[in-house]
Amino acid sequence: xxxxxxxxxxxDKMLGGGFMEGDAVLLAGSAGTGxxxxxxxxxxxxxxxxxxxxxxxxxxxxxxxxxxxxxNFGWDLRKMEEQNKFRLICTSPELLLETDGGESILDGPIKxxxxxxxxxxxxxxxxxxxxxxxxRKEAYxxxxxxxxxGLSSLLLWESPQIIGNSFSVxxxxxxxxxxxIVLLRPVEIESSMRKAIGILKLxxxxxxxxxREFEITTQGIxxxxxxxxxxxxxxxSPRKKATLGEAIDQFSAAFARKEKKx
Amino acid sequence: MYRRIPEALVVAVTIITTILVVxxxxxxxxxxxxxxxxxxxxxxxxxxxxxxxxxxxxxxxxTTHPPIFxxxxxxxxxxxxxxxxxxxxxSDPNTLVTxxxxxxxxxxxxxxxxAATLFRNSGPPGSSRFNRTKLIASYxxxxxxxxxxxxxxxxxxxxxxxxxxxxxxxxxxxVVGVSIILFASASLIFFKFYRESHSNILYWxxxxxxxxxxxxxxxxFARVLGGALSWTGRVAQYLSGIYLLLLVITSATGKxxxxxx
Numbered sequence: 001x002x003x004x005x006x007x008x009x010x011x012d013k014m015l016g017g018g019f020m021e022g023d024a025v026l027l028a029g030s031a032g033t034g035x036x037x038x039x040x041x042x043x044x045x046x047x048x049x050x051x052x053x054x055x056x057x058x059x060x061x062x063x064x065x066x067x068x069x070x071x072n073f074g075w076d077l078r079k080m081e082e083q084n085k086f087r088l089i090c091t092s093p094e095l096l097l098e099t100d101g102g103e104s105i106l107d108g109p110i111k112x113x114x115x116x117x118x119x120x121x122x123x124x125x126x127x128x129x130x131x132x133x134x135x136r137k138e139a140y141x142x143x144x145x146x147x148x149x150g151l152s153s154l155l156l157w158e159s160p161q162i163i164g165n166s167f168s169v170x171x172x173x174x175x176x177x178x179x180x181i182v183l184l185r186p187v188e189i190e191s192s193m194r195k196a197i198g199i200l201k202l203x204x205x206x207x208x209x210x211x212r213e214f215e216i217t218t219q220g221i222x223x224x225x226x227x228x229x230x231x232x233x234x235x236x237s238p239r240k241k242a243t244l245g246e247a248i249d250q251f252s253a254a255f256a257r258k259e260k261k262x
Numbered sequence: 263m264y265r266r267i268p269e270a271l272v273v274a275v276t277i278i279t280t281i282l283v284v285x286x287x288x289x290x291x292x293x294x295x296x297x298x299x300x301x302x303x304x305x306x307x308x309x310x311x312x313x314x315x316x317x318x319x320x321x322x323x324x325t326t327h328p329p330i331f332x333x334x335x336x337x338x339x340x341x342x343x344x345x346x347x348x349x350x351x352x353s354d355p356n357t358l359v360t361x362x363x364x365x366x367x368x369x370x371x372x373x374x375x376x377a378a379t380l381f382r383n384s385g386p387p388g389s390s391r392f393n394r395t396k397l398i399a400s401y402x403x404x405x406x407x408x409x410x411x412x413x414x415x416x417x418x419x420x421x422x423x424x425x426x427x428x429x430x431x432x433x434x435x436x437v438v439g440v441s442i443i444l445f446a447s448a449s450l451i452f453f454k455f456y457r458e459s460h461s462n463i464l465y466w467x468x469x470x471x472x473x474x475x476x477x478x479x480x481x482x483f484a485r486v487l488g489g490a491l492s493w494t495g496r497v498a499q500y501l502s503g504i505y506l507l508l509l510v511i512t513s514a515t516g517k518x519x520x521x522x523x
Contacts, residue, residue, distance in 0.1 A: 240516035247513035252322040254463035255330055255380070
């Protein structure tokens with residue numbers, strides 16, 4: 001099975017090698033979790049590491065802002081556009097959903113650069129233009145369109161804080177349409193805010209079931225170790241797991257520290 | 263900030279002290295000693311908690327090397343093994359009392375020494391050379407001494423510690439009396455360091471030592487094995503085992519450092 005690698009090595013390992021080619025993957029997370037950065041990195045790495053052209057469709061940010069933000073990570077999107085490896089489309093959900101005589105606004109750029117990857121930032125904006133009962137149908141139509149074009153797409157979804165043992169990533173059933181779901185979420189551990197990434201679903205493929213920590217660095221997203229010492233991250237109340245190693249550390253510190261001090 | 267100390271003291275130490283006062287003043291002579299009950303309670307409440315602390319202290323010694331962990335671990339092992347070996351000879355009250363009391367005496371000496379190490383500033387941690395050998399030698403010595411003592415007492419080689427119906431001998435009273443002073447001193451020293459560090463581990467440890475002290479006070483006045491005073495002392499010691507178990511759980515869950523109220 002052909003995989004579309006994100007170029008973030010630890011994330012690719014979590015995905016069992018990358019996304020499945022042609023899949024539509026939901027990238028869900030609350031505001032400020034790094035969805036846009038991860039999506040841009042997916043496209044940039046596609047161009048720079050794998051020779052895959054990519055399209056970034058945004059409903060919420062102006063192009064200049066995206067070019068500037070990408071530049072901060074060392075990604076020159078304009079240069080990639082000049083090389084016909086990248087397209088930035090700033091539009092509205094209405095225009096994206098309209099078909100003018102069977103033609104979509106994506107058809108032109110797709111013909112021009114023949115992309116393998118596409119990002120929609122964000123699918124949540126459809127809610128503002130489509131009645132709730134129609135939303136699932138429109139999302140299905142869009143996803144099927146992307147699939148028929150052979151695109152491996154990343155669909156961003158702004159989800160509220162997911163807390164509790166039972167939840168759905170979207171409240172309108174979009175998660176059932178997606179082939180995969182990558183979740184980004186902030187977690188509070190010992191009074192500091194950290195970020196976690198997890199694969200909730202990857203249709204037809206095994207994947208890492210652990211939540212891993214990630215950071216947004218000057219080079220983009222960097223996935224780190226799992227939160228193996230903690231449990232209850234998804235409940236919003238993480239607790240350190242009881243371990244004998246921890247017992248020894250704490251016991252040593254309680255007595256040894258006083259020995260030095262006194 | 264230290265409100266948990268009085269709370270726990272009220273719940274445990276004070277209640278047991280009150281029972282002690284009442285039972286000492288009434289001096290009931292009725293004995294209750296069903297077969298294997300003490301062995302089961304000893305195993306459930308004391309052996310588990312004490313052995314876990316001995317294990318954690320051993321690992322701490324191997325990791326960080328300060329000799330305090332060697333003494334502290336050997337101390338809890340002496341108390342745990344003394345109680346366990348004593349119960350191998352349940353039919354002989356003198357053997358039981360001798361081994362139990364000497365085990366606690368040995369434990370008290372080691373606990374007081376380890377507490378004094380903190381108090382007196384022992385200097386930098388010892389070297390890591392031969393630490394494993396020292397640990398094995400120390401723990402083995404405790405187990406061998408306690409076991410040999412049990413055999414010797416059962417053979418009647420050791421001086422008498424207890425005569426059922428009559429009560430303890432002067433020698434036994436000296437051993438238990440000194441143990442009480444040493445345990446109480448160790449508890450107070452650890453309490454002093456708890457107040458400085460707010461460490462939950464020192465909190466549970468000094469309370470466990472206080473309960474061991476209470477238990478020995480009860481045994482000091484006991485005249486009948488299995489009598490009310492004897493059981494009061496045992497309950498205090500069982501509770502100390504639970505406190506040591508809580509210490510290990512507190513450490514394992516990363517809650518060794520107390521949050522200010």
